[in-house]
Each structure stands twice: as structure tokens, then as C-alpha cells.
Amino acid sequence: MADATDDRLRLLIERIERLEEEKKGIADDIRDVYAEAKAVGYDPKIMRQIVRLRKMKPDDRSEMEAILDTYKAALGLG
């Protein structure tokens, strides 16, 4: 028995699955770019840090880095 309710759920699930596939495709593309970067000598892990930093608003980033420096100084992490 597959009534209207079943179909509604099925439709929602299928939309999600389609979107998940798309998302996976993009994620794979990202992975490829990092691999390509690594192949020409860049460090993927540090590139990820860069991406993270660039995501921040400049002022927030500056402030964060200033505090970080303070803490590092306090702990002898020069």
C-alpha cells in the first residue's frame, strides 16, 4: 500500500538524496583542487587555514590574531 502520505515522504527523501549527491560532487571537486595544489607543492593543511582566515571579517581576524599573540607571549610560545 502506497498512499498519498507515503508518496509525500518519498518525495521529500528523494529531493534530499538528489541534493546530497550534488553536495558530494562539489565536495569531490574541492578535494581535487587541494590535491592539485599539493601536486604543485602547496601544503593543503595550511591552505585550509588560509581559507578559514579569509572567511572571517578583517576586523575580527585582526582582533583574534592580536589576542592570540598576547596569549602566546604569556605562555612563552614566541
Add this chain to the structure above:
Amino acid sequence: MADATDDRLRLLIERIERLEEEKKGIADDIRDVYAEAKAVGYDPKIMRQIVRLRKMKPDDRSEMEAILDTYKAALGLG
């Protein structure tokens, strides 16, 4: 100084950032579908389990469920 090397890195980073944006867009869409499902009475958490189960190959799923039942029985999780 922005030489060719710098540009290569910048290009790679920008490709990644563009892809990350696309990915986030898709993720937001997925979130919306779950929200819509919840609004009509479905349980999003359980829907996620369904999506996970459907991702598996049928044989693998059957086997997994069989083992799970065995373990549940062994522990009185009737």
C-alpha cells in the same frame, strides 16, 4: 610583490572558495527540505536514518540489520 607563484596560490584558493560557497548553498537547501518535512509532521532525525539506510547496498543493509538484531537479542534489547 605579487609574482606568478602568488597568483597560482591565489587562484587555487579562489576556486576552493567558490566551490565552498556552492556547497554551502546545497547544504542550506537540504536543511530547508528537512524543515519543510518537519512542518508537515515528519521527524527529521528519523528521516536522516532513512537516508543513511537507503545509501547502503540492499545486501549490506540486510546483513547489518540481521547482526544488529542478534546483538540486541543478546543484550535483552527486545
Add this chain to the structure above:
Amino acid sequence: MADATDDRLRLLIERIERLEEEKKGIADDIRDVYAEAKAVGYDPKIMRQIVRLRKMKPDDRSEMEAILDTYKAALGLG
């Protein structure tokens, strides 16, 4: 210069680090138990599911499983 403020931060950090070490020790122990279980033929991944199920209140678990069955039926995931 290491004034009182520095020391306060340092002390907090060191307490955290000590606790993190303890936590890692426990996590390693857990990993060992799963490895031991695997060595005698149990499936660690499914054991994790069992642990998750046992964490739930019995009534919540029953209800969840009932809904899950309904959804599975609706999608032909017999």
C-alpha cells in the same frame, strides 16, 4: 615578563592539558575494547549502534523504532 595574569592563564591551560591527556587515555582504552571485540569476531560498528541504543530511555527507543519502521514501510525498505 611573567606577571600574575600570565600565570593565571598558564595554570588554566595546564589544567586543561592534563584533563585532555586523561581523556585521551580513556578514549584509547575504549578503542582497545572495540579492537578486542573485533578480534573475537564482533562487529565494532554495530556495537557502536548498540551502545547508542542503550543510551536512550526505553520508551524513547521503542517510539523511535516504531516510527522508523513506519517510514521504512512507506519507502519499501522492508
Add this chain to the structure above:
Amino acid sequence: MADATDDRLRLLIERIERLEEEKKGIADDIRDVYAEAKAVGYDPKIMRQIVRLRKMKPDDRSEMEAILDTYKAALGLG
């Protein structure tokens, strides 16, 4: 029916559960320390970065920071 096999599985599960509880206790303690630090004016998020940095071997950390600076310069993240 609870034969020897069942008991072996049960025993393993129970050991895991006990360890999980301990782990959760420690995690809560860590959370408390961060909360305490925040209460006296420290930034927990940045403290976590410090903890991460201190976990690294000094040479690795220096090298990582050097590369990071290079990349930041290349991207105008002064």
C-alpha cells in the same frame, strides 16, 4: 536464553559504557575549566588554539607558522 557468547558481548559493551561515562566526566571537567576561564575574561576559543599549538612539536610549529605567513603574504592577508 543467555549463553556464554551473549555474556561475552554484554561484558564488552558494559566495559565500553563504563569508559564512556568516565570520558564524559572528564569532558565535562574540561568544559568547566573553559567556563571558568571565560568568567575571568579569557577567550575560550583562542585558548583552544593555544592548546592546539602547544600540542605540536616546537619545530613543526615554527615551520607551520612560517609557511602560513608566506601564504598570508601571497594573498594580502597582512
Add this chain to the structure above:
DNA sequence: ACTGGCAGTCGTCTTC
């Protein structure tokens, strides 16, 4: 093939 490291996902907590 296995172990360790990393990224992505999931759940929690805080904020609005």
C-alpha cells in the same frame, strides 16, 4: 591491510 590524521556530520549550547 591497518593505523593515524583530517574533514564532515551530528548534537549541544547560546543567542535572538
Add this chain to the structure above:
DNA sequence: GAAGACGACTGCCAGT
């Protein structure tokens, strides 16, 4: 109460 952000955990992938 819901939404958004953050941190923790699990699963996956690469390296050995």
C-alpha cells in the same frame, strides 16, 4: 522556541 554557531565524534582517506 527556533536558528545559528561552536565543539565533539564518527567515518573516510591517504600514507606506510
